[in-house]
Amino acid sequence: HLVTDPKYGFLKQLGINVENPGLYDGRWGGSGKLIESISPATGKVIAKVRESTPQEASNAITEARKAWPQWASIPMPTRGDIVRQIGDELRRHLEPLGRLVSLEMGKILPEGIGEVQEFIDICDYAVGLSRTLPGSIFPSERKNHALLEKWNPLGVIGVISAFNFPIAVYGWNSAIAMICGNTIVWKEASSTPLIAIATTKIIASVLERNGIPGSVASLITGGSDVGETLVNDKRVPLISFTGSTNVGRQVALKIQERFGRSLLELGGNNALIVTQDADLEMAVRAAVFSCVGTAGQRCTTTRRLILHKKIKDEFLGKLKTAYKSITDRVGDPLDDGVLYGPLHNQPAVDAYKVSIQKAVEAGGTIEFGGKQIQRPGFYVEPTIISGLPAGAEIVQQETFAPIVYILEVNSLEEAIDFNNGVEQGLSSSLFTKSIGNVFQWIGPHGSDCGIVNINIGTSGAEIGGAFGGEKATGGGRESGSDAWKHYMRRATVTINYGNELPLAQGIKFE
Ligand code: UN1
DSSP states (O other): OGGGSGGGTHHHHTTOOSEEEOEESSSEEOOSOEEEEEOTTTOOEEEEEEOOOHHHHHHHHHHHHHHHHHHHHSOHHHHHHHHHHHHHHHHHTHHHHHHHHHHHHOOOHHHHHHHHHHHHHHHHHHHHHHHHOOOOEEOOSSTTEEEEEEEEEOSEEEEEOOTTSTTHHHHHHHHHHHHTTOEEEEEOOTTOHHHHHHHHHHHHHHHHHTTOOGGGEEEEOOSHHHHHHHHHOTTOOEEEEESOHHHHHHHHHHHHHTTOEEEEEOOOOEEEEEOTTSOHHHHHHHHHHHHHGGGGOSTTOEEEEEEEHHHHHHHHHHHHHHHHHHHTTBSOTTSTTOOBOOOSSHHHHHHHHHHHHHHHHTTOEEEEOOSBOSSSSSOBOOEEEESOOTTOHHHHSOOSSSEEEEEEESSHHHHHHHHHSSSEESEEEEEOSOHHHHHHHHSTTSOOSSEEEESSOSSOOOTTSEEOOEETTOSOOEESTTGGGGGEEEEEEEEEOSSOOOOGGGOOOO
């Protein structure tokens, strides 16, 4: 176990032991399978986790439901103060928690720390929101009547998160859901349980010292049986799900059947367009981070580079040079100076290989990479493939790996057609200096994605905006803007403060 290796002393600081209980509903427990958490960089076991059973998951929902009336009765700014304390505690644990993200997920340390920072940022945001959350008053058409909107919490929120952002996405959901007055049951990806346990310990310590039941932020670990328990439970009015489009579709249908709500963050097939008037140096730098950052495992990763014919060769040449320099920076994601780490696990390596084989069979040319890197852990070469049509089956798919397809176009219209010509609609970028292009891109005939960037890459969104995408990406919006509305129910309230009873639309009933 790496947990006993002094090099990983930060695990002890986070309360991670050789064997860890994977269930928290105010008390730690779990009597399900004992699973191993594996380091993607070495393939070695970090520590073991005793998962929760479906019955224990159901009990956790009961506990979170029990805690709800108390939590929902606390004034919103006071709930905001609790979230502020969670943010402060995360600040104190920024470095060790970032290291754990890096160790267990496999992303490089600055990105591991960046993810914890994203949670801290959304806590700050939620604290502000807890004193500013708006409601509306509309003019009533009736004399001595008031027409207004009152927002109330939903109850227990289920959060099902993915391995690639094992803490930030939970942060977006939990910080906002908590100030809104909901309690939470979190199911983390089954391959990143230690991050969930360490995070839950931090949050639990804040809740407990404030005399609030820990079950306000409960954790269940386990596989799809535990996830299904959460999805099918009528006591959970909203499930926020991050994951693949295929699983998301099943989740959404199940929830729809019981008239629950779902907030979906599903796949992306994100394109970055470079026009002939773009700043190529900047476009290349942005493309490198968007294509190979996080080893291609962000839902916002650039999967297609759409290049104007006139700049295609020059751009591709510069891109390959940049990829070469990345090759020298491959290593253990926890080590200084490393820019490129492993894929998360063996199935990801297998999916990478299958996609490359399919691309080559379809007539694609490997411009760069294409092979597994021979070293312990799950490393593959960042890969560029050209020569496939935009409609090729493999180009239309999201492979969660650092593979980017080069597509050539003659005009912005054609580029936008390609950008929009996939089933997903998450993120998109345009590199241009033309103001006309900018407004075409953000207008009704431009990008059909939820994230529409200009002169920056497709990944790395800030928390202040609403994050999410259209079409097969699921339509959900999380994090900033008015994403809080997902976690509340709206009541339209009409109050008659007069002595008469006029009907709307001027109807007379007498
Ligand atoms: C994800 O990949 O699931 O915009 C979320 C980004 C990050 C979040 C990605 N802030 O790339």
